[in-house]
Amino acid sequence: MDVSGKVALVTGGAVRVGRAVALGLAAAGAHLALHYHRSADAAQETVSEARRLGVDAVAFQANLANPEEAWALARAAEAHFGRVDIIVHSASPFVRASLSGTTPELWRQVLGVLVDGFLVLARELTPGMVARREGGIVVILDRGTLDPWPDFLAHSVGKSALWALARNLAVELAPHVRVNGVVPGPVLPPPDYPEEEKVRIAQSTLLGRWGHPQDVVEAVLFLLRSDYITGEVLFVDGGERWAHRRPVGLRQTL
Numbered sequence: 001m002d003v004s005g006k007v008a009l010v011t012g013g014a015v016r017v018g019r020a021v022a023l024g025l026a027a028a029g030a031h032l033a034l035h036y037h038r039s040a041d042a043a044q045e046t047v048s049e050a051r052r053l054g055v056d057a058v059a060f061q062a063n064l065a066n067p068e069e070a071w072a073l074a075r076a077a078e079a080h081f082g083r084v085d086i087i088v089h090s091a092s093p094f095v096r097a098s099l100s101g102t103t104p105e106l107w108r109q110v111l112g113v114l115v116d117g118f119l120v121l122a123r124e125l126t127p128g129m130v131a132r133r134e135g136g137i138v139v140i141l142d143r144g145t146l147d148p149w150p151d152f153l154a155h156s157v158g159k160s161a162l163w164a165l166a167r168n169l170a171v172e173l174a175p176h177v178r179v180n181g182v183v184p185g186p187v188l189p190p191p192d193y194p195e196e197e198k199v200r201i202a203q204s205t206l207l208g209r210w211g212h213p214q215d216v217v218e219a220v221l222f223l224l225r226s227d228y229i230t231g232e233v234l235f236v237d238g239g240e241r242w243a244h245r246r247p248v249g250l251r252q253t254l
Contacts, residue, residue, distance in 0.1 A: 001136050001224050004029030007081040009073075009121070011035040011064065012091030014043035016188055017140065017213050021088055024217030026050035032057035033077040033084065035091065037064070037113075056081070064091055064117025065109045074124035083132070084125045088220060089118045089162070090140040098150050107154050114158035115165060122169055126177055135177035136224040139166045140216070141233065142183060143241070163233065170231035178230035180223040185237025187211040206239025206246070 003025060013022035014036040023046065026032050032050045036043035036059060043059040050057035060076050062069040077084050093110045097103075118139070129135025143149065144156030145163050163181055170179035186201045187210065202209050219236045223229060235241060 001085075001134060001227065003086065003221065003224055005031070006085040007031045007033060007077075007083055008086035008088060009033040009035065009077050009084050009125070010088045010090060011117070011121070012037075013088075014039040014046050014059070017184060017216050018088075018090035019046050020188075020213035020217050021090060021140070021220050022046055023049060023053070024214070024221060025086070025088070026053045026055045026057060028221060029055065030086065031055045031081060033081060034059045035064075035073060036061055037091070062117075063113075064120075065112025067116060067120050070117040070120035071124060074121050078125070078128070083128055085129065085132070085135055086224060087121060087125060087137045088140065089121070089137070091117070092140065092142075092155070092159075094152070094155060096151055098153055102153050110154035111158045111161065114155075115161045118162060119165060122165075126169075126173055129177045130173065133176045135173070137166070137169065137177065137179040138220050138223050139163065139179075139181045140184065141181045143185070143237075145181075145183060145233075147241075167231050174230060178223075178227070180229060180231070181233040182216060182219045182223070183233055183235045183237060184216045185211060185235070185240040187215055187236070188213050204240055204243050205237065206243050209238065211236065211238055 008025045008030040010022040012018035013034040022034055047057040047059045058080055060073050062073040064070045091113050093113050139162055141159050145159040149156035166179050215236050219234050
């Protein structure tokens with residue numbers, strides 16, 4: 001896929017990694033349907049920056065946990081641009097809660113955004129992709145997708161379910177729509193992150209350092225452009241998931 005001139009819907013595209021991906025697609029020439037939930041000011045700033053890159057960009061507000069709002073988002077994006085060729089699902093509530101703190105309301109909101117909202121968008125937007133015989137979907141995952149993360153129970157379960165859904169869509173929508181996932185590692189610390197915690201996390205990767213949001217952007221663009229990859233997940237984590245395999249002595253010297 002040549003993303004230039006295509007229309008990309010990026011959920012959660014107003015802040016952090018979602019914003020980087022949205023602007024990376026705009027820089028590559030894709031028109032931008034930018035979804036946000038509460039970050040209205042950040043969304044408008046991102047849209048303005050995308051327009052300065054020479055593409056059309058519009059921000060759309062929706063709570064993806066509400067199926068009616070997810071449906072309205074899909075309809076609004078298609079009404080404005082005439083089509084949607086790319087979906088990057090980056091929206092992701094990140095709420096710390098173990099079993100005892102996971103209320104039914106929290107569970108429904110987190111899984112609603114991660115899974116239910118994405119399902120609605122896929123149902124509404126992929127028929128057009130199939131009819132045009134070209135489409136690309138990338139879901140943004142994290143370490144909780146494949147490893148238990150009890151302190152973020154709903155988030156971890158939601159990411160696992162999202163990846164299961166994405167794999168199934170890769171099978172069902174083949175050969176014209178390709179569906180893949182990206183698992184970022186430490187690429188963007190929160191603004192108030194303690195310096196010692198940044199150092200500890202850097203040492204928990206094989207490369208001994210943090211990555212950058214642009215690393216995720218490049219991975220998303222690679223998967224969209226690679227016409228012979230579907231149903232796969234690409235780790236962009238500096239080897240974080242294998243760092244525990246280093247010899248003990250080497251781990252202690254880093």
